[in-house]
Amino acid sequence: MIPEEILQQKLAKVRHLVLDVDGVLTDGKLYFDNSGNELKTFHTLDGHGIKMLQQSGVAVAIITGRRSGLVEKRAHDLGITRLIQGREDKYTAFKELFAGESYDLDNIAYIGDDYPDLQVMTRIGCPIAVPNAAPPVLERAIWVTTRQGGEGAVREVCDRIMQAQGTFDAALAPYIAE
Numbered sequence: 433m434i435p436e437e438i439l440q441q442k443l444a445k446v447r448h449l450v451l452d453v454d455g456v457l458t459d460g461k462l463y464f465d466n467s468g469n470e471l472k473t474f475h476t477l478d479g480h481g482i483k484m485l486q487q488s489g490v491a492v493a494i495i496t497g498r499r500s501g502l503v504e505k506r507a508h509d510l511g512i513t514r515l516i517q518g519r520e521d522k523y524t525a526f527k528e529l530f531a532g533e534s535y536d537l538d539n540i541a542y543i544g545d546d547y548p549d550l551q552v553m554t555r556i557g558c559p560i561a562v563p564n565a566a567p568p569v570l571e572r573a574i575w576v577t578t579r580q581g582g583e584g585a586v587r588e589v590c591d592r593i594m595q596a597q598g599t600f601d602a603a604l605a606p607y608i609a610e
Contacts, residue, residue: 434574442558442574443596446490447539450526450552451586453496453503455545456562459582472502475582481590482510488599495525497548523551543589544569545581560589 434442454460457478463471482492493514494507500517507515519525538557542549545565553559553572561573562581570576577585594600 433576439575440596442538443541443593445539446541446558446593446597448491448493448530448535448541449485449589449593450493450495450529450540450542450556452522452542452544452546452549453494453500454498455564455581456543457494457503457506457582457586459580460545460564470500470502472500472506473582474506475584475587477584478582478586478590479506479510481587482512484603485590485593486511488594488597488603490593490597493529495519495522495529495552497522520548521551522548523555526552526555541589541593543577543586544573 451457457474458472465471486492491514492512494503494512495516496503497520498518503517504515514529516525516529537555540556541558541560542552542556543560543562544550544553545562546569547566549569550572553569559573561569561576562585563576563578564580577588579585579588591600594603
């Protein structure tokens with residue numbers, strides 16, 4: 433972990449938030465019905481936090497090792513247009529995600545929980561883990577959320593980024609009665 437002041441400085445520079453799915457946007461468990469259909473649960477806190485973060489000017493993308501129509505639907509519902517699925521080589525997927533555009537690795541945050549996420553987390557400025565992440569991921573994260581994956585961890589990150597960038601109060605204002 434890094435000192436809070438440095439974390440705040442790093443969060444203030446974030447222009448892109450990249451998310452893993454299983455274990456970050458979900459609880460990491462794989463659910464199947466008797467017909468073999470996959471089921472996933474997503475937390476509404478995460479979804480609304482993602483929308484608010486995007487409205488504040490931070491782009492959000494998803495890179496996931498599994499392929500799922502449910503993830504595609506969730507990304508669409510949240511207005512996330514940058515989605516790469518079915519890719520265990522997450523760094524190659526990451527480079528494809530940003531192909532043809534200028535970006536600074538120091539301005540990218542990534543939330544991960546497992547070994548494949550390290551391919552990106554060890555190269556960017558703001559690697560974040562959920563508390564139930566694999567130990568090597570926890571060791572390489574500059575911050576570990578208090579909430580578990582699938583239980584509002586992404587919302588926690590979105591709020592902290594907006595707070596560090598001074599956009600949180602404006603994002604929250606429409607919900608507060610005057």
